[in-house]
Amino acid sequence: MNEMNAGRDVIRDTISGPSVVDMVATRTVVLASADAGLRQRLKKSLTGLRWQVREAGGGAEAMAQLEESRPEALLVDSWLPDLEVGEFASVIRMMYPAMELLRVDGGADGGARSPRRNELLHALREVQDAPLNDTAAWSTAAVAIPRGLPRSAESANLRSFVLPEVRANQGGVERSAQREDERVDSRKEVRSSDSRLNGQLDGRQDAARQALSVLLGRDEQVRRDGSIAQGQAFAALPEMVGASESMRELTRLIRLVAPRSSTVLIEGETGTGKEVVAKAVHRLSARSGKPFVVLNCAAIPEALLEAELFGHTRGAFTGAVHSRTGRIEAAHGGTLFLDEIGEMPLALQAKMLRFLECGELQRVGDNETMRVDVRVIAATHQPLEKLASSVGAERTFRLDLYHRLAVFPVDVPALRDRMEDLNLLADYFLEQMGKEMPRKRLTIEAEAKLHEHHWPGNVRELMHVLERGAILAGDRMEIDADEIRYRRQGRG
Numbered sequence: 001m002n003e004m005n006a007g008r009d010v011i012r013d014t015i016s017g018p019s020v021v022d023m024v025a026t027r028t029v030v031l032a033s034a035d036a037g038l039r040q041r042l043k044k045s046l047t048g049l050r051w052q053v054r055e056a057g058g059g060a061e062a063m064a065q066l067e068e069s070r071p072e073a074l075l076v077d078s079w080l081p082d083l084e085v086g087e088f089a090s091v092i093r094m095m096y097p098a099m100e101l102l103r104v105d106g107g108a109d110g111g112a113r114s115p116r117r118n119e120l121l122h123a124l125r126e127v128q129d130a131p132l133n134d135t136a137a138w139s140t141a142a143v144a145i146p147r148g149l150p151r152s153a154e155s156a157n158l159r160s161f162v163l164p165e166v167r168a169n170q171g172g173v174e175r176s177a178q179r180e181d182e183r184v185d186s187r188k189e190v191r192s193s194d195s196r197l198n199g200q201l202d203g204r205q206d207a208a209r210q211a212l213s214v215l216l217g218r219d220e221q222v223r224r225d226g227s228i229a230q231g232q233a234f235a236a237l238p239e240m241v242g243a244s245e246s247m248r249e250l251t252r253l254i255r256l257v258a259p260r261s262s263t264v265l266i267e268g269e270t271g272t273g274k275e276v277v278a279k280a281v282h283r284l285s286a287r288s289g290k291p292f293v294v295l296n297c298a299a300i301p302e303a304l305l306e307a308e309l310f311g312h313t314r315g316a317f318t319g320a321v322h323s324r325t326g327r328i329e330a331a332h333g334g335t336l337f338l339d340e341i342g343e344m345p346l347a348l349q350a351k352m353l354r355f356l357e358c359g360e361l362q363r364v365g366d367n368e369t370m371r372v373d374v375r376v377i378a379a380t381h382q383p384l385e386k387l388a389s390s391v392g393a394e395r396t397f398r399l400d401l402y403h404r405l406a407v408f409p410v411d412v413p414a415l416r417d418r419m420e421d422l423n424l425l426a427d428y429f430l431e432q433m434g435k436e437m438p439r440k441r442l443t444i445e446a447e448a449k450l451h452e453h454h455w456p457g458n459v460r461e462l463m464h465v466l467e468r469g470a471i472l473a474g475d476r477m478e479i480d481a482d483e484i485r486y487r488r489q490g491r492g
Contacts (some may be wrong), residue, residue, distance in 0.1 A: 028052045032062035033077035045123040073100035081255045239280045242421030246413040258284035265405045266379040268412030271460030274379040282335040290334030295327045298343035312364035342382035353401045415455040445481040
């Protein structure tokens with residue numbers, strides 16, 4: 001017994017972090033999912049199997065839990081709000097190649113296999129009500145390694161040799177406990193080997209952490225006043241230009257709702273970029289490979305809007321010489337973006353409500369209904385809830401339709417409320433214009449003039465002001481304050 005204890009002491013001395021005995025005893029698993037209900041069900045099941053569960057709502061939180069607890073396994077949802085899961089999994093595999101990595105849908109990355117994998121799969125099956133013997137539903141799924149992330153055979157398997165090596169050393173120590181000099185030599189040898197191993201692991205983990213920083217959208221370069229503070233992280237989207245708190249919150253909401261099928265109502269002033277938000281939601285969704293169809297309810301005459309939306313048959317009305325597919329039908333499998341939904345006539349709102357409730361439409365002039373799979377995203381610059389709650393003639397929008405559309409409301413901030421993003425936006429637009437004309441830059445005086453403006457036309461107005469300034473600057477590479485000219489903004 002004394003020899004056994006001596007061996008364990010050597011192992012604890014030679015391994016940095018938690019001891020092997022402790023790691024096995026704790027049976028810790030990190031559960032990463034934005035779905036609180038799923039986390040609760042899985043935690044209950046895993047706790048019943050004597051697992052200690054560390055919960056994480058996203059990738060960044062999961063990383064913190066991994067570094068703190070060094071668990072035996074990681075269960076990760078197929079979607080996380082702050083990063084792409086496939087790339088995240090590949091980084092995790094680089095950093096912790098000996099750790100079990102499973103998706104909550106039962107797929108694995110083909111890496112290490114925990115001796116208790118069956119317990120994890122049992123918990124997953126139990127939560128999802130899958131047959132306990134249905135092994136086909138839990139087949140291995142490969143995780144793609146993104147470009148630029150090195151993964152040699154040596155580095156990929158480096159940590160997987162730690163436990164076998166330690167066990168071998170443990171046996172040697174226990175057998176040599178009678179000879180103190182051999183015990184000391186063994187300890188030195190193991191420490192030396194572990195030191196080399198830790199050095200290799202640290203180098204690889206540093207590279208993996210750098211890759212993870214890219215995935216999480218960390219911007220470590222403080223470039224100008226409009227940039228975020230050094231070391232502050234936000235999950236950036238290329239469409240969402242800005243580092244203000246309101247834009248980071250908008251980005252978070254987009255990532256949260258995009259993978260779902262929920263109807264989204266985007267609210268914001270004219271020119272704030274509501275269609276850009278809608279396209280971002282579509283791009284991040286499972287429907288990204290399907291059509292993104294746009295219909296501006298304010299741009300089509302009321303008499304034609306129903307046929308444009310639902311389609312019509314031949315002879316349905318005067319001039320209908322051919323049957324025509326409507327915008328809803330054209331968006332089948334994808335996303336329908338209804339811009340300026342507040343301008344939709346009341347009579348048509350009732351028909352739109354029925355489609356949202358049952359997923360069926362009827363072409364104008366047709367007696368047959370058809371089922372269409374479409375996700376609806378609507379946008380408005382009007383106070384839709386106020387209009388829907390009004391009485392009498394002031395009520396121009398149905399309250400039931402409003403509630404059906406506003407399953408997940410998203411507010412797009414006005415430019416005047418995020419002026420710290422102005423320089424970033426200006427740089428972005430000048431860079432885009434540089435694709436068609438020589439790249440221009442703003443003088444200090446021009447930047448100051450931009451910050452003095454109230455921007456009633458929001459981001460769209462900024463884009464037009466910069467384009468106007470670039471034209472007025474002629475052949476000069478700088479846009480001066482004199483070229484920053486505004487127009488009176490009417491209602492848009």
